[in-house]
Amino acid sequence: MSSSKPLFERVALIGIGLIGSSLARVIRREGLAGEIVISTRSSQTLDRARALGLGDRYTSDAADAVRDADLIILSIPVGAYAPVAATISPHLAKGAILTDAGSTKGSVISDVTPHLPRHVNFIPGHPIAGTEQSGPDAGFDSLFENRWCILTPVPGTDEVAVKKLARFWTACGSTVEMMDAAHHDRVLAIVSHLPHIIAYNIVGTADDLESVSKSEVIKYSASGFRDFTRLAASDPVMWRDVCLANRDAILEMLGRFSEDLAALQRSIRWSDGDALFDLFTRTRAIRRSIIEAGQEVDAPDFGRHPEIAKGESAKNEG
Amino acid sequence: MSSSKPLFERVALIGIGLIGSSLARVIRREGLAGEIVISTRSSQTLDRARALGLGDRYTSDAADAVRDADLIILSIPVGAYAPVAATISPHLAKGAILTDAGSTKGSVISDVTPHLPRHVNFIPGHPIAGTEQSGPDAGFDSLFENRWCILTPVPGTDEVAVKKLARFWTACGSTVEMMDAAHHDRVLAIVSHLPHIIAYNIVGTADDLESVSKSEVIKYSASGFRDFTRLAASDPVMWRDVCLANRDAILEMLGRFSEDLAALQRSIRWSDGDALFDLFTRTRAIRRSIIEAGQEVDAPDFGRHPEIAKGESAKNEG
Ligand SMILES: NC(=O)c1ccc[n+]([C@@H]2O[C@H](COP(=O)([O-])OP(=O)(O)OC[C@H]3O[C@@H](n4cnc5c(N)ncnc54)[C@H](OP(=O)(O)O)[C@@H]3O)[C@@H](O)[C@H]2O)c1
Ligand SMILES: NC(=O)c1ccc[n+]([C@@H]2O[C@H](COP(=O)([O-])OP(=O)(O)OC[C@H]3O[C@@H](n4cnc5c(N)ncnc54)[C@H](OP(=O)(O)O)[C@@H]3O)[C@@H](O)[C@H]2O)c1
Numbered sequence A, B: 001m002s003s004s005k006p007l008f009e010r011v012a013l014i015g016i017g018l019i020g021s022s023l024a025r026v027i028r029r030e031g032l033a034g035e036i037v038i039s040t041r042s043s044q045t046l047d048r049a050r051a052l053g054l055g056d057r058y059t060s061d062a063a064d065a066v067r068d069a070d071l072i073i074l075s076i077p078v079g080a081y082a083p084v085a086a087t088i089s090p091h092l093a094k095g096a097i098l099t100d101a102g103s104t105k106g107s108v109i110s111d112v113t114p115h116l117p118r119h120v121n122f123i124p125g126h127p128i129a130g131t132e133q134s135g136p137d138a139g140f141d142s143l144f145e146n147r148w149c150i151l152t153p154v155p156g157t158d159e160v161a162v163k164k165l166a167r168f169w170t171a172c173g174s175t176v177e178m179m180d181a182a183h184h185d186r187v188l189a190i191v192s193h194l195p196h197i198i199a200y201n202i203v204g205t206a207d208d209l210e211s212v213s214k215s216e217v218i219k220y221s222a223s224g225f226r227d228f229t230r231l232a233a234s235d236p237v238m239w240r241d242v243c244l245a246n247r248d249a250i251l252e253m254l255g256r257f258s259e260d261l262a263a264l265q266r267s268i269r270w271s272d273g274d275a276l277f278d279l280f281t282r283t284r285a286i287r288r289s290i291i292e293a294g295q296e297v298d299a300p301d302f303g304r305h306p307e308i309a310k311g312e313s314a315k316n317e318g
Helices: A018-030 A043-051 A062-066 A078-091 A106-115 A159-171 A181-208 A214-219 A226-231 A236-245 A247-269 A273-282 A284-292 A306-317 B018-030 B043-051 B062-066 B078-091 B106-115 B159-171 B181-208 B214-219 B226-231 B236-245 B247-269 B273-282 B284-292 B306-317
Strands: A008-014 A033-039 A057-059 A071-074 A097-100 A121-123 A125-127 A148-151 A175-178 B008-014 B033-039 B057-059 B071-074 B097-100 B121-123 B125-127 B148-151 B175-178
Touching (some): A008 A018, A018 A033, A033 A043, A033 A062, A057 A062, A062 A078, A071 A078, A078 A106, A078 A236, A097 A106, A097 A125, A097 A159, A106 A181, A121 A159, A148 A159, A181 A214, A181 A226, A181 B181, A181 B214, A181 B247, A181 B273, A181 B284, A214 B284, A226 B284, A236 A247, A247 A273, A247 B236, A273 A284, A284 B181, A284 B214, A284 B226, B008 B018, B008 B062, B018 B033, B033 B043, B033 B062, B057 B062, B078 B106, B078 B236, B097 B106, B097 B125, B097 B159, B106 B236, B121 B159, B148 B159, B159 B175, B181 B226, B181 B236, B247 B273, B273 B284
Parallel strands (some): A008 A033, A033 A057, A097 A121, A148 A175, B008 B033, B008 B071, B071 B097, B097 B121, B148 B175
Antiparallel strands (some): A125 A148, B125 B148
């Protein structure tokens, strides 16, 4: 970062888990704020953030944290927004930008907006970046690099504030995209919420079987099952809240998924090899496109075996 | 490998894709055979195997390949076993071990056994190791390391032959487990076949949506969806054959999965946060166990970001 004036004078991070602590790290690295104020609910997490040196000031009082901040970012489970918004609203500075990292956007707008004074620029956001881990230790400063960040400002939001927030995310390494909250919630229902729900479900089904032991599931998991366990190891509070907050879009995607699965099940029952072959062929192209778009590693097995990656380059040479 | 006599005099590999070529590589490295004979259907794949130097002799005639071999390994899609068994059976040497790498075992026994002369030891096998890639270039010599290999000999099989084959897989780096074919097919239905079917299905559902564009699915796939695309990029012929060959066990697992998903869907519809939280908590433990069992990498995001792995160790130090 250059020695010019930072983009924001004081950033208040409310919530300092995976997302909040990754933000703290990249804000520091890029010099995006004159001061980083960190606030979280528990003294334990706050102490950990302090030990990691993530901010300049630490407080368990969110109202205190937001005072005189020109950027406030909520990085807490979406079910916790309404009470937190009620707590901080009276203390938000005039012209401040309030944004968030929550995985749903319709619910966030309806939970936060009623509490806000008119002089605050509320611009909901969602970085499409994360891992299955949680807490301040799990964050890292490159989390947002080469990822997308979606902003869903409501009509009438101050353009200058939106541009400034977009510059912030660009400086974090992301590409900013704008869409309305309802579309965001439909898109995320298919690319993120349904995958997590399906992963949780299949791991639950395997866990319940009587005819196959748990130790067998674990031993032979490399044949496919383990891929699902990563998403199914994600934070339960975060995902409970997402399911409750984006119910309608999730139910729609679940309906389509189940319908398609019933058709696939029928093809298996009636030994319709052509239908199976057609589906299994059509789905290959999407992975190629994801790799080409730079959203996935180009190595077998997610690059789990570094020795194959070597084989890959040897292959390309030969 | 020591300079002692190799375990087998002549190994015939029928099929030289991901599995066959990985076998060729590890057999060579460990000196497990005096001669490696490679056979595959197409001249194109045979030429590629030759160019990669995978064997000592190459033939597109499977009958010719098995002559005087004391170990024959079929590494071809399970739907192709019956005709191939019919072709090679008259040419199998007395006392030879015939085995395979196929992902289903009940079907393999019923497709192969009727063709076999009594003087051959048929011992079905299944290495629980693979990637989503296919063909002779995709193989690598460490594929079977730290993985399990399941053998499903039928009652009455020669013990000495079974022990010898087990020694072979141990030398390839695997741990050998014995079970009956029906149990194998139920275990694999949940740990491998259902995960692949679900992955193919969700990618198909996403591909069909009108309200979310394909480019949006690709752009935002890092939020969960991309994890499924790896399995859904697996070979369509292999997976069509697996679905047809292990129909009953797969239909049973699909039934349970759908039942559980209906209950989960109901919890979402009726905002039963406690039920969601309970399921999402219970599923976390399984991933921990898989990592502890050495069947998964211990890094966020499957180790996709090497820079987090570094962060991990820094965290452990601090
Ligand atoms: N994880 C991802 O992959 C990902 C990706 C994109 C967006 N998001 C979204 O980002 C947000 C944060 O996720 P995260 O992964 O960073 O979570 P996390 O690592 O679990 O951290 C959660 C933070 O929220 C606080 N918190 C939890 N419950 C709270 C409550 N009821 N009231 C006030 N604060 C509470 C925690 O405080 P204490 O520890 O002090 O209790 C902690 O500081 C969520 O809305 C999530 O949907 C997550
Ligand atoms: N991939 C995995 O992750 C994995 C893991 C464990 C077990 N397996 C099992 O291992 C076996 C081989 O899988 P793979 O991944 O190595 O497959 P692959 O890379 O696609 O190679 C398939 C091989 O089988 C040959 N083949 C295909 N169709 C055939 C037919 N109709 N008749 C005769 N030969 C045919 C191919 O010959 P040409 O190229 O000459 O046509 C090629 O040599 C399958 O039974 C599979 O279920 C796979």
